[in-house]
Amino acid sequence: MSQAKLMTILVAMVLVVMAVLSFAYRVDERERAIVVRFGKVVRFDDTPGLRFKVPFIDNVRFFDSRILTLDAAPQRFLTQEKKNVIVDWFVKWRITDTLEYFVTLRGQEQEARRRLEQRVRSDLLGEFGKRTVRDVVSGDRREIMQIVSERADAEARKLGIEVVDIRIKRVDLPADVSESVYQRMVAERARIAKELRAQGAEEAEKIRADADRQREILLAQAYGEAERIRGEGDGTATAIYANAYGSNPDFYALYRSLNAYRESFKGKDDIVIIDPSAEFFKFLKNPDAN
Numbered sequence: 001m002s003q004a005k006l007m008t009i010l011v012a013m014v015l016v017v018m019a020v021l022s023f024a025y026r027v028d029e030r031e032r033a034i035v036v037r038f039g040k041v042v043r044f045d046d047t048p049g050l051r052f053k054v055p056f057i058d059n060v061r062f063f064d065s066r067i068l069t070l071d072a073a074p075q076r077f078l079t080q081e082k083k084n085v086i087v088d089w090f091v092k093w094r095i096t097d098t099l100e101y102f103v104t105l106r107g108q109e110q111e112a113r114r115r116l117e118q119r120v121r122s123d124l125l126g127e128f129g130k131r132t133v134r135d136v137v138s139g140d141r142r143e144i145m146q147i148v149s150e151r152a153d154a155e156a157r158k159l160g161i162e163v164v165d166i167r168i169k170r171v172d173l174p175a176d177v178s179e180s181v182y183q184r185m186v187a188e189r190a191r192i193a194k195e196l197r198a199q200g201a202e203e204a205e206k207i208r209a210d211a212d213r214q215r216e217i218l219l220a221q222a223y224g225e226a227e228r229i230r231g232e233g234d235g236t237a238t239a240i241y242a243n244a245y246g247s248n249p250d251f252y253a254l255y256r257s258l259n260a261y262r263e264s265f266k267g268k269d270d271i272v273i274i275d276p277s278a279e280f281f282k283f284l285k286n287p288d289a290n
Contacts, residue, residue: 024052025060032063032098034107044099061107067094067164070113074170075121077128079136085128086172091120092164093156100160112161119155120166123148137171144168 027033027046035043036059053060070091076084093116095101105111127144128136136144145166153163245252 023055024050026050027062030064030066032065032095034061034063034098034102035059036061041099041102044102061102063095063098063101063107064109065095067092068109070116070120072117072121074172076174077125079128079133080131081133083133084174085133085136086170086174087124087128087168088170088172089120089124089166089168091116091152091166093161094164095160096157096162097160100158102160104159112159115159116152116156116161116163120148120152123151124168133173141168141171 025033027048029048031048033044033046033051034041035046035053037054037057042058070093072089072091074086074088077087079085093112101107101112105115124144127147131140131144145168149163149166152166156163
């Protein structure tokens with residue numbers, strides 16, 4: 001086959017492919033398509049698959065039918081107390097009416113995002129203005145999202161789109177306000193800690209005083225009991241001594257004299273000056289004395 005004939009075949013094949021492409025188009029499951037002829041919509045919402053059109057006259061516009069995300073930049077809103085809060089939010093949306101979407105927005109996704117953001121921002125501004133910082137941070141966030149979602153969806157339906165969900169990711173205070181709040185929290189915690197330490201010291205003093213009082217009471221009771229026992233012991237000893245002395249007075253007299261001798265002559269250098277005829281020496285002179 002000559003080179004000229006081969007080139008002719010290739011050109012013919014290219015022309016056939018171009019002709020087929022000009023007659024047909026494919027709709028994906030994730031897309032919606034609109035066929036426009038001279039600026040007028042002639043067909044829309046084709047089901048997925050291969051479709052045909054009038055070549056060079058019909059123009060096909062494709063739009064994403066999946067859920068899209070509008071992630072707005074964090075913005076400042078005023079609360080009921082006229083305090084600024086920084087709100088980070090996003091919107092989940094999708095095209096539900098392709099024809100309405102194309103007619104009202106000319107099928108421009110950027111315009112849909114702009115108008116949707118304006119609407120949601122306006123509703124959020126109104127809802128935040130009705131509530132305090134405490135409410136928007138912790139209390140009413142779910143309620144705010146529900147109210148704004150319903151209002152935004154009702155408005156978006158007129159544009160051929162549906163608001164699937166609106167979520168507030170974060171609600172923060174400005175940096176200067178956050179620092180001020182942090183310092184107040186530190187001061188408040190320090191005040192509470194000081195009060196708790198003072199209460200603890202007061203309670204410790206009470207416990208210590210009560211312990212000292214109980215100690216004194218116990219010592220007094222113990223001393224009284226010891227004195228009572230000692231008195232009983234002395235009484236018992238005296239009775240025993242008296243009984244012993246009464247049983248054998250001579251032995252008792254000897255026992256007492258021997259103890260007196262032991263105590264008197266305990267040391268080598270002890271000196272006792274006493275009359276030798278004194279009663280003290282009677283057992284030394286006469287061991288049988290009675």
